[in-house]
Amino acid sequence: MQVFKSIKDPELVRLLKSGAVSVLPTDTVYGLVCPAADELAVKQLYDLKSREHKPGTVIAANIEQLVDLGIKYRYLKAVENFWPGALSVIIPCSEELSYLHRGLKSLAIRIPATKDLNQLLGQTGPLLTTSANHPGKPTANTIEQAQEYFGGRVDFYVEGGDLSNHPPSTIIRIIDDAIEVVREGAVKISETGKIEP
Numbered sequence: 001m002q003v004f005k006s007i008k009d010p011e012l013v014r015l016l017k018s019g020a021v022s023v024l025p026t027d028t029v030y031g032l033v034c035p036a037a038d039e040l041a042v043k044q045l046y047d048l049k050s051r052e053h054k055p056g057t058v059i060a061a062n063i064e065q066l067v068d069l070g071i072k073y074r075y076l077k078a079v080e081n082f083w084p085g086a087l088s089v090i091i092p093c094s095e096e097l098s099y100l101h102r103g104l105k106s107l108a109i110r111i112p113a114t115k116d117l118n119q120l121l122g123q124t125g126p127l128l129t130t131s132a133n134h135p136g137k138p139t140a141n142t143i144e145q146a147q148e149y150f151g152g153r154v155d156f157y158v159e160g161g162d163l164s165n166h167p168p169s170t171i172i173r174i175i176d177d178a179i180e181v182v183r184e185g186a187v188k189i190s191e192t193g194k195i196e197p
Contacts, residue, residue: 021044032049055100058108
């Protein structure tokens with residue numbers, strides 16, 4: 001079981017681009033991640049989470065990567081003012097991305113503000129991520145806890161310290177110009193859709 005000491009290790013790029021499924025510190029919590037464009041890797045990730053109809057979140061370095069993945073620019077343009085940051089926005093998706101959205105025809109998307117993670121994403125392309133835990137269990141706050149969940153069933157782990165005080169991303173959905181907060185998290189949103197300090 002391979003454990004890397006830093007998210008800046010250049011070997012991570014090669015492994016992820018080859019379709020690896022791993023656990024690494026995201027901009028919020030430890031995430032189970034894989035390349036979002038790799039259908040086989042995505043299936044492996046969902047199998048590890050035992051998820052049938054609950055898709056993960058796609059994180060990317062920029063809007064262009066998301067467009068290249070197959071997300072319509074018009075949907076991204078409407079919400080790009082929320083990024084970068086720990087705010088995931090649920091965006092409509094085409095049937096071509098059903099392997100990602102599991103038939104829901106929408107996905108949570110975010111562009112992280114964390115510099116090292118963004119640099120990694122710039123080289124790997126978009127990653128699909130979901131919290132490092134089993135359904136109904138607490139999210140792993142340390143690599144050791146993640147290893148208890150997944151053991152040798154992931155390709156590698158990246159050490160990021162204890163993330164106990166890191167809340168998950170806030171998830172929102174925009175319906176008819178109104179903002180619905182699906183999950184409260186790291187970013188506070190006002191009723192008018194402004195990010196609160």
